[in-house]
Amino acid sequence: MKILVTGANGQLGNCFRNCSERGSKDNYIFTDVAELDITNAEAVKRMVKDNDIELIINCAAYTNVDKAEDDAEFAETLNSDAVRNLAEAIKDNDGTLIHISTDYVFGKEPYNVPCREDQKGTPTGVYGMTKLHGEQAIAASGVKSLIFRTAWLYSEYGKNFVRTMLSLTSTKPTLKVVFDQTGTPTYAQDLADTIFDIIENRRYKDNEGIYHYSNEGVCSWYDFTKMIA
Template identity: 55%
Template structure:
């Protein structure tokens, strides 16, 4: 197959590059905004037709959650209308589309893991635009697969893990919220499951994927420091209202992964195991 990966310089895009080496029987077209502006539907259609693309994997998004509150138009353009355009092009050209979405489509008021059947109810600009993108994709492309994920990190780009490593080495004390509960997701594991879907055949629909297990941001930070051998920084739990942010966060956004596990026959690693894998790679790079 000829596979187009958008947002190729981001966390997931870079992991897709790594995993693509394990599947050399496909031809890959890794693009970012300087190569292909996904907001320009004519450019996308020309690219897809010109390269006989069979599958689009959309890893591009506006992910600055707090900034989105003041940049609604740009956020909507990237998270809502760009995926809609990709879906139109995919449908027109007979291609499949895998689109990555987020746990922020839920308001986080539940107390049990969210299944794909639960009605979304976002409470931030970021979440609203991502949900709108999902809806357009499902409406416009008959071979669309949406994967909602959460708390994404990797050895690439800027993310929570790298920030906590840096702060843990710079500071003696650090406060982190303990009343927001979810599951970290290693982008390498998400890339792996995307390739499972590619190899076994895209099954249209909405799916949830994160690593296994549950924790708070506080627990996540404590584990990052423990596994990295950081002992000079004392991490304290904070309530959400002690750490004000422009955009509201879901207090509980654990995703139920039963559907994706059954559909593609996969096993998902526990978040702590995958965190250890990522930290070892970061240590090797240093």
């Protein structure tokens, strides 16, 4: 089976590279914007059709939460319109889309409590809203899909909280970090390993839907920073 991975140079994309290098019965094609502009619907359709893609893992996203407030149009393009392109292209090939979403699709009450998969999205910012729109685009397309919402993703790759705090705590005598926001830090390689296993064992078939995935444990950003330091 041929599998297309988008956003291959990001955190999760690099973790999927690690998975595939350990051996797989499938053929993985890794792309980032240089190889495939997923905002271009025709380019996506050509890639999927010409390579007989049967499954797409979409790791591409606009993830700068703060910057998204001033860059709403591009965030919507990448987090929603591009997702629609992927969904429609793989549906035409009768394939499956695995899409990575976020806990930011929630935000209003209830606050700082676990959220269910069937809970209505209530984003409070542009990033969360555009990611919710991406989920809705998948649903509207009718494509076979699995959506994994994750939280506080970190890894050795790209920009993330752990790498930022490792740098700051090694160069600054003191830091101020918020204590009133709690979450579940999630190692990107664990998520990649889980999805890779699902694909290898074909457990994505007949299990379409929305899933919440994070590592166990709860902490505030302050607690997390202390542990990193």
